[in-house]
Amino acid sequence: MEYIFSDRLKELSGNSIREIFKLVSSSDFISFAGGLPATECLPIKLVERFSAELLGSDRAAALLQYGATEGNPQLRRLMTQYVKRAGIKGVRMENVLIISGGQQGIDLAMKAFVNEGDAILVENPTYLASLHIAKTYRANPIGVNSFEDGIDLDDLERKIKEYRPKLLYIVPNFQNPTGKTLSLEKRRKVAEITARYGLMVIEDDPYRELRYSGQPLPAIKSFDEAGNVIYVTSFSKVISPGLRVGAAIAQEKVIYKLTIGKQAEDVHTNSLAQAIVEKFISDDTLDKWIESCVPVYRAKRDIMARALKEYMPKSFKFSVPEGGLFIWGQFDKRSGIDAAGSFRRAIENKVAYVSGNDFFSDGSGRDCVRLNFSNASHEKLAEGVKRLAQVFSQK
Numbered sequence: 547m548e549y550i551f552s553d554r555l556k557e558l559s560g561n562s563i564r565e566i567f568k569l570v571s572s573s574d575f576i577s578f579a580g581g582l583p584a585t586e587c588l589p590i591k592l593v594e595r596f597s598a599e600l601l602g603s604d605r606a607a608a609l610l611q612y613g614a615t616e617g618n619p620q621l622r623r624l625m626t627q628y629v630k631r632a633g634i635k636g637v638r639m640e641n642v643l644i645i646s647g648g649q650q651g652i653d654l655a656m657k658a659f660v661n662e663g664d665a666i667l668v669e670n671p672t673y674l675a676s677l678h679i680a681k682t683y684r685a686n687p688i689g690v691n692s693f694e695d696g697i698d699l700d701d702l703e704r705k706i707k708e709y710r711p712k713l714l715y716i717v718p719n720f721q722n723p724t725g726k727t728l729s730l731e732k733r734r735k736v737a738e739i740t741a742r743y744g745l746m747v748i749e750d751d752p753y754r755e756l757r758y759s760g761q762p763l764p765a766i767k768s769f770d771e772a773g774n775v776i777y778v779t780s781f782s783k784v785i786s787p788g789l790r791v792g793a794a795i796a797q798e799k800v801i802y803k804l805t806i807g808k809q810a811e812d813v814h815t816n817s818l819a820q821a822i823v824e825k826f827i828s829d830d831t832l833d834k835w836i837e838s839c840v841p842v843y844r845a846k847r848d849i850m851a852r853a854l855k856e857y858m859p860k861s862f863k864f865s866v867p868e869g870g871l872f873i874w875g876q877f878d879k880r881s882g883i884d885a886a887g888s889f890r891r892a893i894e895n896k897v898a899y900v901s902g903n904d905f906f907s908d909g910s911g912r913d914c915v916r917l918n919f920s921n922a923s924h925e926k927l928a929e930g931v932k933r934l935a936q937v938f939s940q941k
């Protein structure tokens with residue numbers, strides 16, 4: 547059979563991280579590729595207890611029935627309070643859509659605002675799935691430069707004027723892939739500039755609670771007076787990615803359109819999973835859980851950073867992020883190291899990373915790597931970095 551795929555998907559190849567997943571099942575393989583939370587930070591016992599309580603309660607039948615596309619009312623109500631921790635105030639239930647993970651929030655926002663051929667702005671580099679989603683809507687992602695403290699505001703304004711984009715996609719905390727955090731002043735300015743030009747913003751914030759040092763900062767959404775920011779949060783990294791629960795916070799009119807888009811995708815988010823999340827956030831259970839996970843992640847980050855310093859070639863430079871799950875590094879151009887070209891050799895050496903070019907809208911970044919530190923054991927973190935160092939010292 548010769549399949550005639552849609553124009554939307556025919557030129558798209560699989561997301562490279564999902565492809566790597568298929569290669570790394572053997573136990574002696576060390577993967578720094580995915581963004582998996584630590585296994586020890588999956589709250590198995592709590593989820594087991596909450597599931598039993600819910601299924602033994604008078605809500606059981608409702609939780610196994612179809613539910614509202616907008617989400618369980620109990621969780622929507624709790625989310626109006628939950629987002630206050632990001633400085634987002636005045637949120638009513640009508641401003642909340644429960645989504646099947648943050649990724650669906652990006653998808654629904656692009657579905658609602660992007661037409662074929664529209665330019666959209668992303669940080670350069672950016673979360674690779676945002677590029678993938680943009681391409682499924684046949685949008686044209688344009689990279690905006692970024693500095694250590696986040697997006698370059700002059701470049702942002704220049705590109706708004708030049709490309710007349712529909713929206714900006716931005717990750718403010720411990721960005722994936724670079725680990726960078728957008729400064730307070732820039733958060734205020736991003737809200738102001740985008741409002742001035744009538745540009746929608748997808749503020750994607752799955753890592754906010756995974757902070758290992760420094761002070762938490764208010765979301766861009768907290769400075770949103772025009773109603774142009776769609777704030778997307780997720781419980782994947784702090785409870786479990788398998789539950790698939792997140793939330794989008796926006797103006798009621800925007801939530802209404804996202805809801806229509808979601809009806810066509812998956813009807814509603816898993817009701818039982820939503821109710822489990824309710825249990826986590828209706829008191830301080832989640833906060834205590836996160837408090838117990840932060841030292842686990844901090845230790846892993848520090849072990850990887852020490853090993854990188856010790857074993858990697860001198861041409862490799864990296865910065866230690868204040869939170870999140872990734873260390874981003876770059877080889878000196880003069881080293882001639884090509885991370886994309888070295889990938890096969892790394893796989894033969896039983897170690898995986900993601901090459902930088904997957905995160906750049908223009909395919910540059912072959913001299914960069916993204917390394918996930920959250921999922922490997924302490925021993926594997928050190929051993930995996932040694933393997934990487936072997937791969938890159940052969941070039």
Ligand SMILES: Cc1ncc(COP(=O)(O)O)c(C=O)c1O
Pocket residue numbers: 581646647648649650673717722750752780781782787791792
């Ligand atoms: C920046 C960013 N956004 C969204 C997601 C998707 O998260 P979720 O599991 O909530 O869909 C990820 C996952 O790695 C991410 O890094």
